Amino acid sequence: MRKVFVIGFMASGKTTVGRALARALGLPFVDLDERIESEAGMSVADIFAAESEAGFRRRERAALDAVVAEGAAVIATGGGTPCLPGALDQMRSAGAVVALHAPFDALRARVDDPASRPMLARPVAALRELYDARLPVYRQAHFGVDVQERDVADVVRATVDALGAFDRVPDDARAASTVVALGRRSYPIVVAPGVLHRIGEFVDGYTAAAIVTDEHVAPHYLDRLRARVERAGVRAVEVVIPAGEEHKTLATAGSIAERLVAAGLDRGSVVIALGGGVVGDIAGFVAAMLFRGVDLVQVPTTLLAMIDSSIGGKTGVDLPAGKNLVGAFWQPKAVVADTDTLATLPARELRAAVGELVKYALLDSEEMLALCERLDPTDATLIRRCATFKAWTVSRDEREVTGERAVLNLGHTIGHAIEVAAGYGTLLHGECVALGLVAACRVSAALGLCDPALERRVAALLSARGLDVDVDRWLRPDVLAHVAVDKKRRGDAIRFVAIERPGAPVVKPLKLDELSGLLYD
Numbered sequence: 001m002r003k004v005f006v007i008g009f010m011a012s013g014k015t016t017v018g019r020a021l022a023r024a025l026g027l028p029f030v031d032l033d034e035r036i037e038s039e040a041g042m043s044v045a046d047i048f049a050a051e052s053e054a055g056f057r058r059r060e061r062a063a064l065d066a067v068v069a070e071g072a073a074v075i076a077t078g079g080g081t082p083c084l085p086g087a088l089d090q091m092r093s094a095g096a097v098v099a100l101h102a103p104f105d106a107l108r109a110r111v112d113d114p115a116s117r118p119m120l121a122r123p124v125a126a127l128r129e130l131y132d133a134r135l136p137v138y139r140q141a142h143f144g145v146d147v148q149e150r151d152v153a154d155v156v157r158a159t160v161d162a163l164g165a166f167d168r169v170p171d172d173a174r175a176a177s178t179v180v181a182l183g184r185r186s187y188p189i190v191v192a193p194g195v196l197h198r199i200g201e202f203v204d205g206y207t208a209a210a211i212v213t214d215e216h217v218a219p220h221y222l223d224r225l226r227a228r229v230e231r232a233g234v235r236a237v238e239v240v241i242p243a244g245e246e247h248k249t250l251a252t253a254g255s256i257a258e259r260l261v262a263a264g265l266d267r268g269s270v271v272i273a274l275g276g277g278v279v280g281d282i283a284g285f286v287a288a289m290l291f292r293g294v295d296l297v298q299v300p301t302t303l304l305a306m307i308d309s310s311i312g313g314k315t316g317v318d319l320p321a322g323k324n325l326v327g328a329f330w331q332p333k334a335v336v337a338d339t340d341t342l343a344t345l346p347a348r349e350l351r352a353a354v355g356e357l358v359k360y361a362l363l364d365s366e367e368m369l370a371l372c373e374r375l376d377p378t379d380a381t382l383i384r385r386c387a388t389f390k391a392w393t394v395s396r397d398e399r400e401v402t403g404e405r406a407v408l409n410l411g412h413t414i415g416h417a418i419e420v421a422a423g424y425g426t427l428l429h430g431e432c433v434a435l436g437l438v439a440a441c442r443v444s445a446a447l448g449l450c451d452p453a454l455e456r457r458v459a460a461l462l463s464a465r466g467l468d469v470d471v472d473r474w475l476r477p478d479v480l481a482h483v484a485v486d487k488k489r490r491g492d493a494i495r496f497v498a499i500e501r502p503g504a505p506v507v508k509p510l511k512l513d514e515l516s517g518l519l520y521d
Contacts, residue, residue: 002027002072003095004163007138009131010079011110012100013147013155018076020156025163028073032081036063044078057084068094082137092142093175096166098159099141101396102148104131136365136503139392140385142166143179143186146396162186168334170201176380178388180311181395182331189311189335189391191384196338199225199272200232202297207268208235210260212283214243217275217301220344225274225299234270237263241282245424248278248318250326256286270295270333276302276349277309277429281324284315288330296332301341303353303377304430307360307386310335312394323424329399337387339380350377352430354465358458359410359437360386365503373461407505410497411436414519417482418474434467435474439519442471444498446518449506454499475519484512 004025006018015031022029033044036059040047047056061084067075068090082088082097091097102110108127122130138144143162147155162179165186169177176192190198203209209229213222218240229236239256241247260269271294273283280298287296298310316327342350354377361369368385375382390408397404415436419427441455459469483494493509500506510518 003068003091004074005091005095005097006074006076006100007082007091007097007141008079008100008147009104009107009134009138011107012079012102013110013152014076014079014100016152017100017147017155017159018074020152021159022074024156024160025074028071030067030070030073030075032060032063032067032075032077035067036060039063060084061087064090079134082141083134088137088140089175092140096163096174097141098162099138099144100147100155101138101144102146104128106148107131132503136367139364140388142174142177143181144392144395145181158183168202170198173198176384178384178391180331180391182398185331187331187333187335189337189387191306191337191339191380191387193340193380194338195336196221196224196299196341197228199297199299199336200228200234202334202336203229203234203270203272204232206234206270206295208237208263208265209270209272210237210239210263210265211272211274212239212241212256212279212286213274214241214276214279216243217279221274221301221341225272229272237265241279243278245278245318245323248282250317250319253282253286253289253317256282257290260286260290265290265294267291267294270297272297272299273310273332274299274301276300276305280305280310281315281327282317284313284330284332285317285327288315288328293330296330298332298335300335300337302345303342303350303383304356306337306339306342306383307353308356308390310337311387311390313398331398335387337383339378339383342378349428351466352428352434353377354462354467355411355415355430355432355434355437357382357386358461359408359433360389362437362458362499362502363407363410363505364389366501369457369461369502377465403507406495406507407497409495410499410505411440413483413494413496413515414439414471414474417479420482421474421476421479431467434462434469435471437462438469438471439475440497440499443496443510443515443518444500447498447508449498449500451501454501477516480512480516480519483515 006014008014019029145158161183162181165179165188169188173190177188177190179188226236239259271283271287273280284296287294300306300310313329313331315330316324319325361372393405411433415432419432438459441458444450445452463469496508496510498506498508
């Protein structure tokens with residue numbers, strides 16, 4: 001039984017797209033607002049006038065409960081429906097949830113009948129505040145589809161493609177999944193404890209599966225993964241490489257490729273990357289190059305890989321001149337993240353990944369930052385929220401063309417400079433990002449963008465998780481000189497990701513001397 005819930009801010013096209021999607025899927029269509037109006041015998045505007053917003057929300061809750069209990073359908077909700085307590089989880093458990101998205105100004109310009117929308121009686125500033133408050137909720141849909149400058153048919157095609165990826169997830173794991181919506185290359189991400197044993201359902205039908213892992217991960221999970229692959233009727237080929245960034249080279253990639261060719265793999269095979277970021281990068285690169293491209297499934301076993309590197313299709317190897325200088329965008333067919341594998345992760349690696357986790361919390365919302373302060377970093381809900389933010393961002397800017405993906409570099413400008421100055425391998429990436437986040441908050445406050453208290457709050461959170469937050473000892477000219485060679489620099493300006501408040505990042509062009517002055521202010 002399939003249900004598809006279409007959510008989004010007012011004027012995003014939920015009813016129009018929902019009707020067209022229902023026709024494409026051969027399902028009935030339900031407009032939640034229309035049902036409420038029919039049962040009340042008056043319009044939404046009249047309900048607001050007669051019963052206040054609270055009265056309308058009570059009717060909305062009853063209507064949602066009713067459609068969840070009914071049969072398969074495409075359901076267009078109201079803009080505030082997902083914000084009702086427990087409503088989003090209720091919809092995610094009952095079916096697929098798609099969020100239609102466009103920038104605030106674009107949506108406001110699309111409104112053709114303001115009188116029919118009671119919320120539009122608010123001042124523009126209040127409406128934008130409402131939009132900003134609801135966006136983190138919409139991002140928790142199974143996937144988002146951009147509606148700006150796209151016709152209905154295109155939006156429906158994109159939605160149907162993403163639903164195809166969602167349908168590849170086992171029924172009992174769908175509530176724990178999200179989808180990177182990239183048209184026909186859309187793929188699911190599943191984050192849950194114990195999901196490793198479901199890997200056979202993601203590789204069924206391939207002629208062979210090449211499991212690429214490293215010497216640290218292999219003793220814990222290789223036999224278990226291979227058994228599940230073979231139980232699915234797929235021949236398994238194992239490649240175990242030395243652990244460590246120093247082995248992420250063209251020579252290692254070539255060696256893996258030669259072994260897979262010798263083992264008889266073909267274009268009908270799949271590469272499974274079992275491990276952390278290094279394994280994911282190099283196995284993904286081999287998958288992109290082998291036979292001009294074979295399918296890839298990422299099975300991350302580190303916190304950093306689960307929330308970041310396994311998602312988005314970036315693959316590559318290092319050269320003596322620098323990291324990731326040879327690579328390709330090669331999206332996986334699935335990301336299967338079993339949070340139980342974090343039990344064998346070394347304490348320092350787990351601790352360091354909190355730097356990236358807090359980055360995602362700052363990018364997402366105040367609510368998620370509060371979750372970071374309350375929950376253990378290995379909590380599947382927290383990891384899934386990070387993965388969902390990354391999926392949403394990649395869906396909208398896969399190859400860093402529009403600039404939207406640039407916000408993922410929060411904390412990385414200073415963090416990367418520290419990593420280089422310390423010497424690769426001295427500090428872990430996440431440890432450097434943690435220092436970079438403290439610096440980013442300081443710069444943001446100096447620019448007048450955020451409250452100085454945010455730096456203290458972020459530093460306290462990171463310190464409580466065991467991370468060094470003493471960024472001042474790294475603010476030396478020799479360290480900041482590395483900022484000047486940031487690959488994301490434009491001319492003599494650095495694209496610095498600052499933060500106004502949790503959930504509101506902003507990219508600011510800054511010259512190196514400006515940045516130095518702000519840090520020392």
